[in-house]
Amino acid sequence: MTPVEEKPPRALLAEAPRPWVRLLPRAVAFVLFLALLPTTIQVLGVDYGLDGGIASGLAVAQTAPLLLAVVRPLRAWYVVFAADVAGALALLSVDFEARLSWPFPPMEIVGYVGLCLALGLRESRRTLLMVWPATAGAGVGLEFAAPDGRSGNGTLLTILSGAALVLGGALRERYVAQRRLAEQESISEAERGRRRLLEERARIARELHDVVAHHMSVITVQADTAAYRINGLPPAEREEFTSIAATARESLGEMRRLLGVLRNEETHGELAPQPGLTRIGQLVDATARAGGPVEFTPCDADVPEAVGLSAYRIVQEALANVVRHAPGALTRVALSEDGEQLTVLVVNGPPPEPPAAPLEKGHTGHGLVGMRERVRLVGGTLDAGPLPEGGFRVAARLPLTERDST
Template identity: 75%
Template sequence: MTSVRERPPALFAGATRWWVRLLPWAVAFVLSVALLPTTVVVLTADYGLNGAVASTLAVAQAAPLLLAVVRPLAAWYVIFVADVVGALALLTVHFDERLLWPFPPMQIVGYIGLCLALGLREQRRTLLLVWLATVAANVGMEFVVPDGMSGDGTLLTILSGVALLLGGVIRERQEVQRRLAEQETISEAERGRRTLLEERARIARELHDVVAHHMSVITVQADTAEYRLASLSPPVREEFTSIAATARDSLAEMRRLLGVLRNEEAQGELVPQPGLAEIGQLVKATARTGAPVDFTRCDTSRYAEVPEAVGLSAYRIVQEALANVVRHAPGAVTHVSLSVPPPADGEGGPRLTVLVVNDPPPEPPARPLETGGTGHGLVGMRERVRLVSGTLDVGPLSDGGFRVAAHLPLIQEDFT
């Protein structure tokens, strides 16, 4: 397959004003239209050059100025050679000594315009080489200058150098302005992102304050129920104790999550994150709510170096799946299992399989605690699984139940 080289943009193509974008084309068109017939007339009438030769030189010296708007270096190659050939061609004819040689005024005007276009497009090294080539051509012409005639090579050398320098300064100034504009755009985006994160942290702190207050009230009421209500039976007292413990665990976990958003206060929140070992406690806490849950756990002792991210992801997946059962299918029998099946062909290393399956709710169905949801739970599961390069399969079963299956690689190179 052949690659197609992209066409370079025209000079000032990125300008915001339309007339600035058209300005290079207008200048190049005016120069070409004005210099082409003028060159033919001057070379034939004043210098006495053959009409065909004069016309060819005029076209080669003036027409490429239009190309200079897009490819000034390519136009310079053509015009430079045409100017040198034209100077040598003038040595074959006799003309008035008062006329300029080796470069008539038309060629000087066109060459200065071309040098300005070069300065606006090319890098410093290229501009220096162009100017050195111009100097070398002028110095070479001094050795063949006709007797009694003074050359104008010095004038062209100075004017071309000024034009190249001026164009280069303008180009570099535009480049600096463009980079400053890009940096300002990036800085503005960073400021917007920082503002968003600060707002999220503020909302998280406010949410923590509100929820923590109510959870604290629940904890106090549950803890003091056996003292305030003397007629409570032992099972009821145990239930209140379980409620208080669950509320305290929720408060502690909420504070840990808040510590992620409050880095400056994180020193007091560096509590170990839950992992595989805490899933059993999570299942027991769910069972205390009245939801029948059975837990099957394989022997993972041979995987002593289970990555922390894998254990945390497994815990969060089980936690969210059990919460969904309690909210949407209360009373349904739930099966939780952790296993490490032999890797299939192409799977690579061992993978921890987390499976949470709940049966249909009992008949007649109990009223769900929530009839709708935001879908954030499933999104959170997918993010957890993606974090450790695993796979997730969730969906309803044909009998009315629901299944959550996650496959998490136990060997990870990097989780950062």
């Protein structure tokens, strides 16, 4: 088994959308390091009287890990915590003025509190519950060793570090909750789109069933009546027509069982003629009655029923979108056929007056989903989108002959 490579940790706030927020932790850590390193050396060496080498070593150990805290705050905490405790013990070996803080000088408190904030932003609650008792224990324990009865500031460090841990943890959990909510909303929107796509496919399947079932019914009737319509039909041909009729009835039964699966409980209609090119004029008239002027260029070509049904549904959805989103806009519906394909064009301009309130809030794009499914079903192409001067354009090209899928 090959070992799994550990992914390098990401910096604090690396997933923030704004660049300055992503750079903020590094900038704060760098500023703290530059400010605290010389200050710590100066205070420990001059004010407290520690040896210069010891003061420098402690200063580096207490401040340099702040740069690491941007990526690995827990590892930085181990070093800084040990260095702060070691510094407090080292101060017991020198005689410093009573006015000076002990066991933690002010610059150590600033660095430690900043480190605790980084811990809260990155680590889990379990880790934070380990860090804070260790800090409190060290602070209280060192206060008992205060020289000459001086009062220590371990309690102050305990309170400030606890507040920083709580603040960082609260910010981290808030960010995690917001991210999960955004992910859930994204998943929900994708599921709604997928559900709408499946519903549209089922609707198309139901409509195509009605179209194909009509043809199968015609085949069955013609095959059953062939012996009566054709005089002198030989027995072999009569048996062939009987077999054709039986096969057609069996196929029709299978399609009806399929329809029973696809139709929902609210669908009560049986086999019914599906709308085609000749019914598009009724859609145009209905839209005009709703208050929107429509210019219509009809097409009387004889097209396959699946193509005519797709054209009807595309125009239906496009005109519905005009009524919903651009009421009163001038709309042009044009159908044309050149022997190879049927072109469906629906173009509307901007509404004469912006509606006081939209008829529907939000733009789900479900209508375009249905259009694309229908166009894909017959092997055509769809071009839909807003116009530069305002309005919307839907152009579908539906082939009149079946195309190879390869």
